[in-house]
Amino acid sequence: MKYGRVFNFSAGPAMMPEPVLEEIRDEMMNYRGSGMCVMEMSHRSKVYQQIIDDAEKDLRDLMGIPDNYKVLFIQGGATLQFSMIPMNLMKNGKAVYIETGAWSKKAIAEAKKVGEVIVGASSKDKNYTYIPDCSNLDIPEDTDYVYICENETIHGVTWNKLPNTKGHVLVSDQSSMFLSRPCNVSDYGLIYAGVQKNVGPAGMVVVIIREDLIRDDLENLPIYLQYKTHADNGSMYNTPNCWAIYCCGKVFKYLKSIGGLKEMEKINKEKAKIFYDFLDQSKMFKGTVVPQDRSLMNIPFVTGSAELDAEVVAATKAAGYDNLKGHKSVGGLRASIYNAMPKEGVVALVDFLKKFEAEHK
């Protein structure tokens, strides 16, 4: 790796594409003749307006976002959306949530503060190691939306087939799989993603929302918590996270340049297969998720011994493979291999783990 960088398997904030970091470095002191860094720029300036407009346009191109959807850049991370979604979308005060891991659980807890939450299905019985069958959910007619976390970052499960919402609005937390594969935006009413997993710097969320879901009868809701505020003001009701929007815009352009989301998915499948094939033949390391629901992005695995897990974390870190410790709530190990993790990083880590296993028989 250049610059003495390590292969960083962090779940987020996580690696960014090296060509993007180099471009940011080159523009740091003087952005394209403006005489200033993007960090120093008024968000009301022409030059910054171009940056945010380009970012939105490139994201629309990448995902094929239809014209009747708004793209919003909002602060507060993905976590604020746990509250904003029920506050804005619960017209009848009722929603169905699917519980598949730590992040959907958190979303459920927040939604319960706003209205009635029906847990339509849960994989809690097997410690969130699979996606429950959601082809025939019991959904009351007056349900405002059905909510999923499309990739559970901590438990490493992913939806490969969306739930049958029976005509109700689908809301999805795509934080840890955003732009990792093609996405048919029209299948959803609202998609959101905290960007620090798969796109850019922390502190911002991208919300893609169908226009008819943006309400104008929520005067009593704090103005910053209304989607309408952000939609009416081009994500600039107040000073946005200018820097994150700039960096994300570069990643959107970069993804377009390498062939878009189809190509990205191909690469991600290749990378994940290398890791899962290794786990499936290993006698020491075991994946925790059922094969058909395994994430392409977050791969939890275990040795079965907490001491050995800790030894693996220390040995990999010393060898230049950082952040392999599993989330504190589940333990074990986890390799996050987002879009920006090069294939060489996965190959090198697998080689290292093979050697480690051979030496610890």
Ligand SMILES: *Cc1c(COP(=O)(O)O)cnc(C)c1O
């Ligand atoms: C990280 C993460 C969040 C929370 O993101 P913040 O930006 O820290 O609020 C929510 N959902 C998922 C799936 C995540 O991976």
